[in-house]
Amino acid sequence: MARLTFLGAAQTVTGSQYLLEAGGERLLVDSGMFQGEKELRLRNWAEPEFDPAKVDAMVLTHTHLDHIGRVPRLVKQGFRGPVYCTPATRELAEVLLLDAAHLQQEDAAYLNRKGLTRHSPALPLFEETDVNEAMALFRPVPLGRPQEVNDTFSFTYRDAGHLLGAASAEVRVLEDGRETRVFFSGDVGRFDAVLTKDPELALESDYLVVESTYGNRTHPAIPVLDQLEGVLKRTFARGGVLLIPAFAVGRAQQMIYLMDQLVTEGRVRAFPIHVDSPMAIDATRIYAAHPEGSKVSLNNIGGRSLLHGKWVHLHRTRAESEALNTMKGPAVIISSSGMLAGGRILHHCRVRLPHPENTLLITGFQAAGTLGRALLDGAHVVRIHKGDVAVLAEVRDLKGLSGHADAGEMMRWLSAVRAAPKAVFVTHGEAEAAAALAARIARERGFEARVPAHGDRVDLTPGEPGRPDPEVP
Ligand SMILES: [Zn+2]
Numbered sequence: 001m002a003r004l005t006f007l008g009a010a011q012t013v014t015g016s017q018y019l020l021e022a023g024g025e026r027l028l029v030d031s032g033m034f035q036g037e038k039e040l041r042l043r044n045w046a047e048p049e050f051d052p053a054k055v056d057a058m059v060l061t062h063t064h065l066d067h068i069g070r071v072p073r074l075v076k077q078g079f080r081g082p083v084y085c086t087p088a089t090r091e092l093a094e095v096l097l098l099d100a101a102h103l104q105q106e107d108a109a110y111l112n113r114k115g116l117t118r119h120s121p122a123l124p125l126f127e128e129t130d131v132n133e134a135m136a137l138f139r140p141v142p143l144g145r146p147q148e149v150n151d152t153f154s155f156t157y158r159d160a161g162h163l164l165g166a167a168s169a170e171v172r173v174l175e176d177g178r179e180t181r182v183f184f185s186g187d188v189g190r191f192d193a194v195l196t197k198d199p200e201l202a203l204e205s206d207y208l209v210v211e212s213t214y215g216n217r218t219h220p221a222i223p224v225l226d227q228l229e230g231v232l233k234r235t236f237a238r239g240g241v242l243l244i245p246a247f248a249v250g251r252a253q254q255m256i257y258l259m260d261q262l263v264t265e266g267r268v269r270a271f272p273i274h275v276d277s278p279m280a281i282d283a284t285r286i287y288a289a290h291p292e293g294s295k296v297s298l299n300n301i302g303g304r305s306l307l308h309g310k311w312v313h314l315h316r317t318r319a320e321s322e323a324l325n326t327m328k329g330p331a332v333i334i335s336s337s338g339m340l341a342g343g344r345i346l347h348h349c350r351v352r353l354p355h356p357e358n359t360l361l362i363t364g365f366q367a368a369g370t371l372g373r374a375l376l377d378g379a380h381v382v383r384i385h386k387g388d389v390a391v392l393a394e395v396r397d398l399k400g401l402s403g404h405a406d407a408g409e410m411m412r413w414l415s416a417v418r419a420a421p422k423a424v425f426v427t428h429g430e431a432e433a434a435a436a437l438a439a440r441i442a443r444e445r446g447f448e449a450r451v452p453a454h455g456d457r458v459d460l461t462p463g464e465p466g467r468p469d470p471e472v473p
Helices: 039-043 071-076 089-114 128-135 224-237 250-264 278-289 320-324 344-352 371-376 407-412 429-443
Strands: 002-006 017-022 025-031 057-059 084-085 136-142 153-159 167-175 178-184 207-211 240-246 272-276 312-314 332-335 357-364 379-384 385-388 395-399 421-425 457-460
Touching: 002 395, 017 167, 025 071, 025 167, 025 240, 039 407, 057 385, 071 089, 071 421, 084 089, 084 312, 089 167, 089 278, 153 385, 167 357, 224 250, 224 357, 250 278, 272 320, 320 344, 320 421, 332 379, 332 395, 332 421, 344 379, 371 379, 371 395, 379 429, 407 429, 421 429
Parallel strands: 025 057, 057 084, 084 136, 178 207, 207 421, 240 332, 240 357, 272 312, 272 332, 357 395
Antiparallel strands: 002 017, 002 457, 017 025, 153 167, 167 178, 379 385
């Protein structure tokens, strides 16, 4: 009998990792990094609950670090199988993982240099060489094409509409001639979102593993452009700088696109946009190279590339980044990481937060325990690099730009599932959000919905024998 073990993103939003075992074979779906609370982050350092050398393959849903960030370490620990992902995910993953390796190496070096660590020396989770070894195992698989892993496992990717290359994975487990279908949602995007396409609806399966980041919330319907226009005008009237922490992949491109729209529509006078993130620059190049993945081509808006627009300035080196410290408004700085969990944005926060003319604009989900969450919760003083930083700048939350479906959209995503699955496992949400979505699925659809805990293991009973093959689009 197949078994499914929840090794991450159980009652939390990070660290996605699911282990499927059947017929003596093992398959991991996602292997993400834990982020946020220290107790969670320590799990990144823990020995895996399985022998990485005995895992046959990995299937990654998308490129966010909380879905792929443990891959290089697993390779270092002996994993040698193929790592399946979509073609765009492969390109983006290389950029993201290399950046993560550099950030960890830089942060460790900074802590060691300043004597700010109790560990001597502080170490990165993985390094550039680990990433290069991992990337050699990546195998791109396009959306909609069934992929055989071995005699036991096969899978098909479906567009999850979450960001470029993001997919849900329909995994089929064949054991003793009987098939069990397990549908992993990955991160499900929004309907009618900026740039990204609508998610493909969930398919009927024996089991569903469903994300619940916003399982207890409804995204407000305030138009994003109106909110952004207000924030820009207020900040610029004060002569301030608008600081935007943004995930380099997806969110940074959306923000450049939205600001370009405001200027094009004549709602805001042109202003310099400083993209202070080598990763965001690389990611935008990949976005432009995969026009099929977006609703609009980033590379051809008004006949020019957004990235090379007259007002967009790109900053790759550390010196270029530091030169921004003395810059006066009006101007925008886009930098990562999106949850203020590390990276150059921390230096900009240290410089900009103590001044009331500036604005910090949060543009995405902030996990509990992150600096972004503390700022959103109204902290007057925050700790950055072990120093106190006063928060006098305006802190705002740009609503409606989330890459995740809200509770109602998750129900819409499930609407094509007619026959009740044997169970729906609600994951990738903080405990309350997961419980709320599970309750709603049970109430509105009558499906058995559970919220697994970290380490939970369930036996999966196979579907009916002789069921016809799923349709290939
Ligand atoms: Zn994601």
